[in-house]
Amino acid sequence: MLLSLNWLREFVPYEGTPEELGHRLTMLGLELEEIIRPFSHLDGVVVGHVVQCERHPEAEKLSVCLVDVGQGEPLPIVCGAPNVAQGQKVPVATIGAELPGGLVIKKAKLRGQVSAGMICAEDELGLGKSHAGIMVLDPGLAPGTPLADALNLDQVVFDIGVTPNRADCNSVLGLARETALAFGLPLTMPAPRVVESGPDCSAMVPIAIDDPARCALFQGRVIQGVRVGPAPDWMRWRLIAVGQRPISNIVDVSNYVMFELGHPNHAYDLNLLRGPAIRVGLAAEGQRFTTLDGQERTLTSRDLLIWDAERPVGLAGVMGGLETEVGDATTDVFLELAVFDPATIRRTARRLGLQSEASYRFERGVDQGLARRSLDRAAALMAECGGGRLLPGVCVAEPAPWRQRxxxxxxxxxxxxxxxxxxxxxxxxxxxxxxxxxxxxxxxxxxxxxxxxxxxxxxxxxxxxxxxxxxGMDRIPAVLPRVAKSLDAIGQKDTRFDFAMLLKRWARGVGLREAINYSFCGQADLDLLGLPAQGRVPVVNPLSEDQNVLRTALAPGLLANVRTNVAHGAARLRLFEFAHLFFADPASETTAREPARLGLLVYGRRRAERWPWPGEDNADYADLKGLVEHLLTHLGLPGARYALREGHSYLSPCVEVSVDGHEAGVLGRVSEAVADRYDARREIWLAELDADVLRTLHEALAPGFAPLAKFPPVRRDITVQAPAGLHAQAIIDAITGMGVDLLENVTMTDLYEPQGGQRRNVTVRLTYRHAQRTLKDKEVDKRHAQVVEGLRKALPVEI
Missing domain, CATH: 3.30.56.10 (Phenylalanyl-tRNA Synthetase; Chain B, domain 1)
Known part of the structure; x- marks a missing residue:
């Protein structure tokens, strides 16, 4: 919101500095973003008095003037304007002044005559569009007076950041109320100078409202005999100061009152309204309507229109229609001021990408109690500036009057x-x-x-x-709240938080990058993954259709991370996310169950592309399973079971992980159809683990202690030639199942598979140790021979 300090002072007698006012408004929650000097380009422009004006001796259309600018000797200035004359007070750009457009005034010679300045027209000063001649000022002004002071221009404008809930502050009046409140000043409302004459117009334009929920109030006044032309100088210059382009007296008055009182209004050419009558109702699906900017818009059945007796004439709360626009030929005006439903206006404006000053205010809500005063203020100014007469009476329909709260x-x-x-x-x-x-x-x-x-x-x-x-929020002391805890609770830990930090430290330690995604996703995202619709928690007022439901899986967010990173050229991703899912649960206190999940995602090259790895091999199931196994070992939960799971909605193949009989999650490759929708160029391997189950199992572990071995181990290797279909784990299980004393550990150390062969060589290492003494070779030889013989009998292998 742009606020002119001079305009503000018409409401409150504030005499302090701009900086002090800006600071106080900021502390009230209306943040000052910038102090603007809209007419700073006039710093070198002053009032001049034309002492002498003669025709240029060598150019018929030029005049040579002597101009007193209050600096001693009059300045010689060559001027080409046809209306320059002796005795006038004119704006003079002195040497060094920089005018709009970048023109810097310098001393020069024009057809042999010295010119030490420039007498300016309105458009050359950025004060209007006219270039018919120079500006002629009030003859009572003193030469040398800065032009901005002489014209009482708004030289200080505040750019105030207004939060969406403070709709009342989108006007000079609203910010004046805040200023009066902050400094204990009286507030003076501008009194409409309503001068009425002629017949009563209350029934001249009948008004009908189809749905009071969409339009609580619609009222209008009639001004006859207006002449459309430029608005008064003071109004045009003030609108320029707050960033508005002057158009005509009727349109400028409409904008002026909107900025002043915060209530948008719109003027129709009364002679172009058919009926004349007004109806506020919805558009037809696919209906086309041409707005004031000349663009044809395609509407939906949720867009609100203002109709006359036959056709739409305005897009309610957003923009008027081209067919009833006020133009040079307009003589009679119907001035409308209404109160519309904010949600309806917001939906239409955003869908059409048609943001206007009016829609900005209607979207946030307008003051229905101030509607009549705003209408009278605008109508009186239009009659005054347009030279017309304001008819008595008001055309009004108010099916939903404002009620005192x-x-x-x-x-x-x-x-x-x-x-x-x-x-x-x-x-x-x-x-x-x-x-x-x-x-x-x-x-x-x-x-x-x-x-x-x-x-x-x-x-x-x-x-x-x-x-x-x-x-003053800054004056409220910061005091920590008193927390009552028993002595028994002091040593207790928040195990959920501690476990979450444990998982995150592990993930960062193995080289994964943390992803933090919104808890919202789209219904379409969950449908794409084939997740059940039952149990979803929809968002009542979503930010967008892409975030209209709470997630029931981590996959949508992680896959979206893949799409974003691939679009930025990433060829390798290692991600993790620890977060909560949401399922509808009427029995829960919050009506939603929120289990914790840990997601792991592997995409692209197995190793970073650097020597000695060219980065050609891509990650696969082994990489993802290795991460899961490493995590379970880190949590003290080895011995997990992995089993293929058929029919998973978005993982193919899918492997189910179970620990001690508890389902701990799934891992697998994202199906090709889903991966393509997320623009993946390589396979995506994804795991989702139940963090609540892992935490329960981890916390149930009882710490134990085993004394450290004091005596050295003896290690022996066995290489067996086994059929290609025999798993290495079967060999290890067979050895450990023999129950050989002194055998401490069995691990596989090597695997050789000849190309095209039907058998493979598996090398396992056996570790022998005695807890009380050092072993002798013959003791180990005896046990080792027992193992070799047992393997030959138990499995179809050769040693």
């Missing part, structure tokens, strides 16, 4: 929430400054009537927040 306020509750004492006088003054009426019949429980412009005050806590805001 009353909110309770308990000072004891406010003090408890804020942690500071509050005086009755402070609370009373603050609420009154906001426009509230306070009933103090019960000293402990005030009844506060909320004004129509404060749409954000709905509950007691909203009023308490206002008290804190005005008191």
């Amino acid at each position: 009353t909110v309770r306020l308990r000072r004891a509750r406010a003090e408890k929430l804020l942690g500071i004492p509050l005086e009755d006088a402070f609370c009373r003054t603050t609420l009154a400054g906001m426009g509230c009426a306070v009933d103090e019949a019960d000293p402990a429980d005030w009844q506060v009537q909320v004004p129509s412009h404060r749409l954000d005050l709905e509950r007691e806590v909203d009023l308490i927040e206002e008290l804190a805001r005005v008191h």
Whole structure:
């Protein structure tokens, strides 16, 4: 919101510095983003008095002037404007001034005559569009006066960041209320100078509203005999200061009142309205409508239109229609001011990508209680600036009148929430400054009537927040809350948090990068993965269709990470995510069950592309399973079982992991169809592990102690020639199943598979050790021979 300091001072007598005002508004929650000097380009432009004006001796269309600019000797200036004359007060750009467009004024010679400045036209100063001649100023101005001061231009403009809940601050009036509240100043509302004449127009334009929920109020006034032309200088210059392009007196008045009071309005050419009549109703599906910018828009059945007796004439709350636009031939104006449903306007404006100053305000809500005053203010100014007459009476339909809201306020509750004492006088003054009426019949429980412009005050806590805001959030001391804990609870740990940190430290330690994704995803994402619709938790007011449901798997977020990284040229990904899933559960306190999951994703090359690995081999199942096995070993949960699982919705193949009979998760390759939808160029290997199950099993482990071995081991290798289909684990199981004493450990150390052969060589290493003494060779030889003989009998192998 751009706020002119001069404009603000028409409402409140603020005499402080701009910086002080900006700081105070910021501390009230209305952040000052920038102080703008909209007419800083006029710094070198002053008022000049044309002392002498003669025709140029060598150019018929040029004049040679002597201009007094209050700097001693008059300056010689060559001017080509046809209306320059002796005795005029004119704007003069002195040497060194830089005008809009980058023109720097320098001393020069024009057809042999010295020119030490420039007498300027309106467009050359950025004050309008006219270039018919130079600007002629008030003859009472003193030469040398800076032009910005002479014209009383708005030289200080604040750029205020207004939060969406403070719709009342999208106007000069709203920010003036805040200024008056902050500095204890009186607030003066501009009084509409309504001068009416002619017949009553109350029934001239009948108004019908199809749905009161979409349009609570629609009213209008008629101005006859207007002449469309430029608005007064002061209005055009003020609109320029707040970033608006002046168009005509009728349109400029409409914009001026919208910025001043915060209520959008729209002027129709009354003679182009058919009927004349007005109806507010929905569009037909696929209906086309041409807006003021000349663009034809395709509408839906959820878009709200303003109709005359035969056709649509405006896109409600967004933009008017081209067919009833006010133009040079307009003589009679129907001025409309309405209150529309914010959600309807927001939906239409965003779908069409048609953001306007009007839609910005309607989307956040407007003050229905100020509607009549705003209409009268705009109508009076249009009649004054357009030279027309304002007819008495108002055409109005208000099926949903504004109702006074009353909110309770308990000072004891406010003090408890804020942690500071509050005086009755402070609370009373603050609420009154906001426009509230306070009933103090019960000293402990005030009844506060909320004004129509404060749409954000709905509950007691909203009023308490206002008290804190005005008191100063920075003045509320930071005090840690008192936490009551028993002595027994002091040593207890948050095992959920500790386990989460354990998993994250492990993942970072093995080289995985953490992914942090939104808890939201799209229904379409879950459908793509074939996940059941039952148990999903939809989002009531989603940010977008891509985030309209809470996730029931980690896969959508991790796969989206793949798509994003691949789009940025990544060829290798190692990701993990520890997060919660959400399933509808009426029995839960929050109506949703939130289990924890750990996701692991492997994509692309097995190793980073560097010497001595060219990076040609891609990661596969072995890499992913190795990570899972490493994690389980790290948690003290070895001995997991892996079994193929048929019919998984998005993993093919899919392997189910179980630990001690508990299902701990799944791992496998993302199906090709799903991987293609996420723009993957290589196989994606994904695991989702149940972190709650792993935590339960990990915490159930009982720590034990085994004394360290004091005596050296004896290691012997056995190489067996086995059929190709015989697993190495079968050989290890056969050896350990013999129950040979002194045998401490059996591991596989080598595997050789001849190309095209039907048999393979498996080498296993046996470790022998005695806990009380050093072994002798003959003792080991005896046990080792027993193992070799047992293997020949137990398995079809050769040794």
